[in-house]
Amino acid sequence: MDVVSGTDTSASYVGIDRLLAGxxxxxxxxxxxxxxxxxxxxxxxxxxxxxGAEEVHVHHLGAPGAEDEQVVVYLYDGDGRLxxxxxxxxxxxxxxxxxxxxxxxxAAESDEFAASVPRLTATGAVTCALxxxxxxxxxxxxxxxxxxxxxxxxxxxxxxxxxxxxDQAATALALVRARAEAGxxxxxxxxxxxxxxxxxxxxxxxxxxxxxxLSCLLIDLDDFKLVNDRYGHQAGDAMLxxxxxxxxxxxxxxxxxxxxxxxxxxxxxxxxELESAAAAATRALERLHALASEAGVVQGVSASIGVAQxxxxxxxxxxxxxxxxxxxxxxxxxxxRVTRASEQVR
Numbered sequence: 001m002d003v004v005s006g007t008d009t010s011a012s013y014v015g016i017d018r019l020l021a022g023x024x025x026x027x028x029x030x031x032x033x034x035x036x037x038x039x040x041x042x043x044x045x046x047x048x049x050x051x052g053a054e055e056v057h058v059h060h061l062g063a064p065g066a067e068d069e070q071v072v073v074y075l076y077d078g079d080g081r082l083x084x085x086x087x088x089x090x091x092x093x094x095x096x097x098x099x100x101x102x103x104x105x106x107a108a109e110s111d112e113f114a115a116s117v118p119r120l121t122a123t124g125a126v127t128c129a130l131x132x133x134x135x136x137x138x139x140x141x142x143x144x145x146x147x148x149x150x151x152x153x154x155x156x157x158x159x160x161x162x163x164x165x166x167d168q169a170a171t172a173l174a175l176v177r178a179r180a181e182a183g184x185x186x187x188x189x190x191x192x193x194x195x196x197x198x199x200x201x202x203x204x205x206x207x208x209x210x211x212x213x214l215s216c217l218l219i220d221l222d223d224f225k226l227v228n229d230r231y232g233h234q235a236g237d238a239m240l241x242x243x244x245x246x247x248x249x250x251x252x253x254x255x256x257x258x259x260x261x262x263x264x265x266x267x268x269x270x271x272x273e274l275e276s277a278a279a280a281a282t283r284a285l286e287r288l289h290a291l292a293s294e295a296g297v298v299q300g301v302s303a304s305i306g307v308a309q310x311x312x313x314x315x316x317x318x319x320x321x322x323x324x325x326x327x328x329x330x331x332x333x334x335x336x337r338v339t340r341a342s343e344q345v346r
Contacts, residue, residue, distance in 0.1 A: 047166075099143055104133065127151060188241050196258030217306070248290075
């Protein structure tokens, strides 16, 4: 059945309060999230809690020409997650209808399940399935399906709560993707992974044309997980910002610091050969050792660093792999040290 808008006067203040809390959570998350999966997982948790879904399926619509589309299923308060690919030609009819119309759809009868979401019935009995469009810039980007297998059919109040949460997640995703396009890491303000690869491609092209030098560092913070576990993620984020501030202050104005992912950073060093890059890495390591976090709970930061120099015809991936291999040797030899790609240990 097509879902029509309406209100449920029996909706409790508790439900509204939980909705507002969920919206605040998604809004706050948009300020610091660095990837779409963080937003989708948070949305799933809210949908499993507020409207009371028992499963949340996110069908990511493929771009024109894509052969497959990804479906991610969230269970157990969002902690359980599995994903699979569906050939675009086999997209469920209900998903296709929501994608083409931008309207919600509630299936609550066995014939509707068979016609719109047949795959759900293959994995067990279903009470109802609510399909909602997640829309960005006027286009349906994903179809979010809330499934109940044991509980009763979603009342109108739960449908409205779910719609509000999906709409807020769409806003959060737009912010995350805008930052990604701009090339800025949300937490630290330095270049993100995508921008780093683009810049490294450019520098390799420049070195290849001009016969110039190029080196790269891969920095991994030692035992960073302990900071998050002991002091919380706010302290961890403060530490990451402090690390970036220290690295930017240490290297030359035309060097580039980027967040590789998690607690790893890349520094691109144009016009630098291996020896000078390793010396710069050693100075950076000393500066990190003297660093205190903004939160005042972490004194000094240990890091392991791998250094490699580009040699034709190395690609971006091959240069980063050389850095990673050197970094791994630093870790294996006791951490808190710099290792060149051409040597065993330093």
